[in-house]
Amino acid sequence: MLKKFLDSSLNRLYRSILSAVSLSTQIVKDREDREDKISLWLDEFCRELAEVINLPRSDLKAIEHQEVTDIEFLSSVMAEGLAAVKDRIKAEFTDADLSSFSRQPHTILAEHFSGCWEQCPFCGAVCTNTMRDHDGDHQLVFHRPQALREFTWYKPFLFFWMYNSHELVIDICSSSVASNCKFRFRNGPWIPFRKYRDAGPPVSNWRILPDSSMQAYWKWFVSRFRTELEAFCNGKFQGRGVIPEAWQRITKQEALSELDRL
Secondary structure, X not given: OHHHHHHHHHHHHHHHHHHHHHHHHHHHHOOOOOOOHHHHHHHHHHHHOOOOOOOOHHHHHHHHOOOOOOHHHHHHHHHHHHHHHHHHHHHHHHOOOHHHOOOOHHHHHHHHOOOOOOEOOOOOOEOOOOOOOOOXXXXXXXXXXXXXXXXXXXXXXXXXXXXXXXXXXXOEHHHHOOOOOEEOOOOOOOEEHHHHHHHOOOHHHEOOOOOOOOOHXXXXXXXXXXXXXXXXXOOEOOHHHOXXXXXXXXXXXXXXXXXXXX
C-alpha cells in the first residue's frame, strides 16, 4: 500500500511539473518586451509550482548562466529529463528498504492523520472529523444499522413494563431521530430519539441530522452476514427487524461500486 501511495504521489507531482513547464513556456515565448526570457521562464516555473513543491528560485540560478536562449528547447529538455528522473525514482520504490528508517513512514502517516476515533453510541460508526480532540460535535456522513451495536426492539408488556423482543434494529440513527421511537442505555430512562441530547454525554456530543438514506453497503452487509450477526448480537432479524427483500437483492459489486463513487 505504501508503494501504491508513493507511485500515486510521484505521478501527481510529475504531471504538475510538466504542466508548469508547458504553462511557463506559453507565457514567456511571446513576451517581446523582455530579453531575459530564460530568467522570466524560471520565475514563472517556480511560481506555477509554488503550491505543489518548495522549489527556491535561487536553486535555478545556474541555468541562467548557461548559453540557453531558446525557450522551446529549454522546455523540451526539461520534459525529457523529468521523464527519466521519474522512471528512475519509480524503479527505486521496488527495492526500497524501509528498515533503514528510524521510524517507519506508514507509522508517521498514521499518527499524522490519526483523526477522531469516537464512535456513535447508537451504531458504532467512527466520527469522520480528521482531528483528534476537535472542537464541536462529532458527526458522520452515513450512519449504520443499529443492529451492529446490538440494539434490539423493546415491546410493551401490560401497562407499565417493557420486554426485550430480541428483534434486531435495522434502522439507522439519522432515521431514528426523525421518528417517534425512544431509546435507553442500560436501565436508564426512556428518551425520545428526537431529544437524544437529553441523555447527556457521550450522546449529547454528537450531531445527528434527520436523514433516512442508508448506504447500499450496509444493506448488503446485514443481508450477507445475517447468521453471523444474529449469533454475535444474540438477536434475530425478524418482526420489526426483518430484513427487506430489496436489501437481499443487492450484490457485493453494487455495494462496492457505490462506495467507490463517494
